[in-house]
Amino acid sequence: MTAAARHVRGGPGSRSGDRDRDRDARERFFAAGGAGGGADLSVSLGGLRLSNPVMPASGCFGPELAPLLPMGELGAVVTKTVFARRRGGNAAHRLTETPLGMINSVGIPSPGTRGFVEDVLPRYRATGRPVVVSVGGLRIDEYLRVADELAGVGCAAFEVNVSCPNLEHGGIEIGASPEAVHRVTDGVRRRLGDVPVWVKLTPMAPDIAAVADAAQSAGARALTVANSFPGMVVSSGDGTPVLGNGVGGVSGPAIKPLVLRLVWLVARSVSIPVIGCGGIGSAQDVLDHLRVGATAVQVGTATFARPQVMAEIVRELDALCARAGVATLQGLVHAGRHADAVSGPAGTPDEARARRDDMPTRQASPHERMAEHAGSHSRPTSDQDVVDEPAGDDLAAAP
Secondary structure, three states, rough: HHHHHHHOOOOOOOHHHHHHHHHHHHHHHHHOOOOOOOOOOOOOEEOEOOOOOOOOOOOOOOOHHHHHHHHHHHHEEEEEOOOOOOOOOOOOOOOEEOOOEEEEHHHHHHOHHHHHHHHHHHHHHHOOEEEEEEOOOOHHHHHHHHHHHOOOOOOOOEEEOOOOHHHHHOEHHHHHOOOHHHHHHHHHHHOOOOOEEEEOOOOOOOOOOHHHHHHHHHHOOOOEEOOEEEEOOOOOOOOEEEEOOOOEEEEOHHHHHHHHHHHHHHHHOOOOEEEOOOOOHHHHHHHHHHHHOOEEEEEEEEHHHOHHHHHHHHHHHHHHHHHHHEHHHHHHOOOOOOOOOOOOOOOOHHHHHHHOOOOOOOOOOOOHHHHHHHHOOOOOOOOHHOOOOOOOOOOOOOO
């Protein structure tokens, strides 16, 4: 039989044959159900109880993908960020792969609050999972307007995305300022009544622990750590930016070590739950986040190549519990943890602040110690001379 004939008849190597195999594999995945261990994977996020800690990151999963995985196995779904008015997003090209992840400059297109309530929210509800609505704004008053217009829509929680550029202050991310985050969080919370409000932090805050504390003091019930990191990819030919917007957000496995540090810093600084978000593609990635202080996780980049990855992770967690002989997720998190391992969230706000005050400050580099010994007041001359110890700050600035 010729190759052409195989394509016509759907034989091996044909496009229809590939589609048949994909469909069969998907049906087997759906039919398999959970791992069957029956472990208790439930978590509590500021009054919201979820069946497990796994959910998509905002902007990385729409209701149109629901047929590709067993939605009933997710802890919750998080919507794409909603703005007050319709937004078209950034110019193409919007996304490209990187060696360990991807970089995107989608620009957060939004149907506006009216379009979201009428057309989008019902499709998220149809998944049968608790719905967390992500809200954004380019000015502080836009966050408040969105909250006013979405109050009473009926969702499990709201996640305030404070990584948006503040047009009132030269485009600096609202999430970089503890004062701005406090104002946004407090204003949104007051408009939404008893519905839990989470805040999604930017990784580029000069002092992310201070921002986290500001969000908590304003009434946030949980914190998501963190959004993508700013970056750029250029063409190997002429060196021009690949993305239509020039710069974008880097995500995927490459940022996991960076985000783990931020999760650790924030979890030590607040007493409310932390949701880890960055570089998660397996159950082990989830455990790494939970062991440095997170209570739950959000999955982003991994869903682009493997839409079913979140269900796979939940099944892996269940299987790992069975293998470790533990009945709960917390038992799995603590299994094998050394007594002197990284600590989790503080018990009270006062204890959290005390732990933050005890954090190590940046240590002097060998160059600085030599200069001090010689009586010099010179500064390091190379980036390699700077040792960035956990002090709640990041050296880079958002573009």
